[in-house]
Amino acid sequence: MSDPLFAVHGLSCVRGDRTLFAGLSLTVDAGEAVHVRGPNGLGKTTLLRALCGLSRPIRGEIRWRGERISDLAEDFTAEVAYVGHLNGIQGELTAAENLRLASRVFTRAGHAGQGEDEALARVGLRAQADRPARHLSQGQKRRLALARLLVLRRPLWVLDEPFTALDVASVTSLSSLIGEHMATGGLALVVSHQAFDLPGIRDFELARYCRTRR
């Protein structure tokens, strides 16, 4: 059996002086998605940020294609797309410009995904393409952040509460987007309190690795 694409072993994270979780292990392989669950304040955001290399865990190792992500450095981040609590949108640029520049800055030659028009249409923002992002409503901003996933075409998606502020139709359409991503061999880590319908997603209870009270 070959190594899993993404493997986490013995991970511990600390915030302030409290250990949020310890000894966490998790493997995700091509075409798999994991739904990380747990009540507010358990450490889900902290976990995701550690997994995509934004913060350094105090213990444990994270491997991508068998190599440590700290060794891979940019070669790892080139394969991850992260959508966090913050949208990472420039209010001054229009929706289309936001995507265009993201694809320039964040894709290596030959790795570009869909064009920005296609991506905007997919998340239902075609009419808003030329409006400054700061004028978009909360839900429209969130959709724009998610459109980046389509433009970048990265194998590993790390999504922190992606359904926030989305209306019912958009929740369904995002679920099916993740489904398509899995079908083409992508990996996804999703944190969400909101129920969503995605066949084949695996639940992961973070609480199992948390010893202390919140």
Next chain:
Amino acid sequence: MSDPLFAVHGLSCVRGDRTLFAGLSLTVDAGEAVHVRGPNGLGKTTLLRALCGLSRPIRGEIRWRGERISDLAEDFTAEVAYVGHLNGIQGELTAAENLRLASRVFTRAGHAGQGEDEALARVGLRAQADRPARHLSQGQKRRLALARLLVLRRPLWVLDEPFTALDVASVTSLSSLIGEHMATGGLALVVSHQAFDLPGIRDFELARYCRTRR
């Protein structure tokens, strides 16, 4: 039949050069709650802000206990509690301090609601009472914003996507909080894309008053 407590008549709102909705009418009486619904970018947030006097609509009138809210001025805001997309929390203060100061600044003599300890316990933040709000997780911050509702004891609650970032248990507990508020004669206007369970809440489709495309 006496006048309804809160009555909106012929309301129109404009953003940029687009009319979001026009001729909107709505009445809410003591003990009633309304769930304002509509897809992203329809104008729900704009509506709520107009209803609690934060923005001046270009046409229409809003009456509270039979009088225009623009005439009532502070006598109206003294009876409204608004929780918007932003939490309105000072990251530098602890959770308890945030509530204590809110109750000082925002309540007229003799109108105070619950003490801050009680309110924090109710939203499950007792353990975080003395932690700076900036260290709270996304969901914990949202709960703190909602705890303000308990501290202030205002008859009209205006809630813009209050369930954002809340875990499953908190969603239930907030719904029952709104239920209790209704039972004691309170009014509530709620915008939410997320389903929640609250007997007796009335649906209000904003789309009926929107003519233009988004």
Next chain:
Amino acid sequence: MTGGVLGAMRAVFVRELLVFWRRSTEIMAGLVFFLIVTTLFPLAIGPERRELMLVAPGVLWVAALLATTLSLNHLFASDYQDGSLEQLLMSPYPLSAMVLAKIAAHWVLTGLPLALLSPLLAIQMALPTKAIGTLVGSLLMGTPTLTLIGAIPAALTLGVRGGGVLVSLLVLPLYTPVLIFGAEAVAASAGQGFASVAHLSLLGAFLALALSFAPWASSAALRVSLD
């Protein structure tokens, strides 16, 4: 009811002090800036006492004015971003009273320490001792005026593209009279020692004027910005 307003104003005032205190370094924004500017000048001009003395009143007042302008950005901006400002608009008391409390707290944390610290810098800038009293007096009367007036553009430019600079642009014309009379007062008492009273009383008149309309105008501005 009046007691209510005063109580709420006190609460806002205390809250501001507390928040600023927690953002410990930010308290001193203006102060540090003031220090830096007045320290840089001798460095850049060279240490000749006579030259320094000539420009000292001007430099000290310009530095105070710049420090106030800079700290204006903190007056409403962070409250605007985290949503506290919309909550303040929902207060059961007149917004202008709440704004006045905020301005007062802001001045206590920026203008007041600056005025109190100024004698030290005056000595460093070789200002004659007899002018130091006038310097402190003019700053004590001038800086609250600056904060009061500055609150209006600060409120107007919330959420506006490039608010930061716009504030400087809008505030400059409103500040010039205060600057001129403040610096004149100090220069006058560094020279002959009289005439500074007339300038100081004009500063007092400006303060009274600003107190009477600035809270009102800036609360109107806040309502527009949050519309």
Next chain:
Amino acid sequence: MTGGVLGAMRAVFVRELLVFWRRSTEIMAGLVFFLIVTTLFPLAIGPERRELMLVAPGVLWVAALLATTLSLNHLFASDYQDGSLEQLLMSPYPLSAMVLAKIAAHWVLTGLPLALLSPLLAIQMALPTKAIGTLVGSLLMGTPTLTLIGAIPAALTLGVRGGGVLVSLLVLPLYTPVLIFGAEAVAASAGQGFASVAHLSLLGAFLALALSFAPWASSAALRVSLD
């Protein structure tokens, strides 16, 4: 692969220019500030040509330095708040290259126009014509150094309480040598007309030094701040 880095750097550079451009007034943050400071001085000091001339090199250089310090806050802060910075950390190219592109764009929009505008203000401040060339030259070499060095504290203080002041506090000691040699160069060529070359070449050496370590240090600082 290298072409990729350069392409991405160009994209970051263009994006920065574009974003700044949209925040139209913010571009001029430093510029307007520079203008204001140099306009305020004659107002406060009084219009005598001789006095103005004496302090002109110092005032102009201090104003340039302050303008750069102020605009440092915009270098990373708004990207940090809206989450763009964490996205930049997820770029497939070395972070230091991206940071260098950001710094370059920032300088083009703040330092460069300031240097180009300075002759106008020099005339207003009654600086001798023969010193104007040196002024522009010293600013063209000095301001990029200031931006490069300033990026480090700007990155370190992200999300830190009262970051704004801390930056000024941390940056001042780093800036003093540049300030002293810059102002000296101008003063020297306003006086005898020689000796300014030595000062200018020192400024060049500072720039080379800053270019070699600042991008690396500030990207390390960014990683720490976003941990």
Next chain:
Amino acid sequence: MGKFSRLACVTRLIKLIHKYGAPKRFYELAGTLTPWFASLTTLLFVSGLYLGLYWAPPDYQQGNAYRIMFVHVPNAWMSMMAYVAMALFAATGYIWNVRLADILAKATAPLGASFTLTALVTGSLWGKPMWGTYWVWDARLTSELVLFFLYVGYMALQASIDDPRRAAHASAILAIVGVVNVPIIHYSVYWWHTLHQPASLTLTSQPKIYITMLIPLIIMSLGFMFFYLTMLCVRTRSEILWRERRTDWVRKLVESRS
């Protein structure tokens, strides 16, 4: 008069404003007025310049240099009057939500700024022969410069807010606050002893200037006033067209033209 009837009066006034303040009506009204204003302006300028430059004798002290007065003084007056007009328009728009008033205020700003700039430039040109310097930091000069900055600030604020209603309201507050500067400009020469001339024309006393200089000055002043009205009509009309570009009447207008 009781509170009630006064209230009724105000209400009637507001209704009147709203009726004639409809942008479409004003567009038509301004359209008919513009040619009249324009020809009056030309007439006044031509006769004023003729009288000022040829008919009026040279000053016994200043020779011919004083003739710059016929441009300087009207522009200085207009710079202040335009500011007051702008503030009044802005206040009307802000308090009663009258869109036309917002547009009038916005259209006045660049006109006022150019009057101010002209007064500053002609003043400094005049200052060279009179005071031996182009510029001093005198109270009147400084306050006039402040007026210029106020106009610039007003326009910058308008330009940086893209919601037209918010832009109008925000800049209205600035305009109203800035009105304080106008009396300061006027009285500065009395309050502080300065280089600048005190008023030579007052309503209450005999004019302190020769009738031969007074007549062209008055004619030129009227000329600049009608120039302002002409330009105001033109600017307002184009702003109305832009703001109402999506409405039916503008569409029809454009179709009928092309």
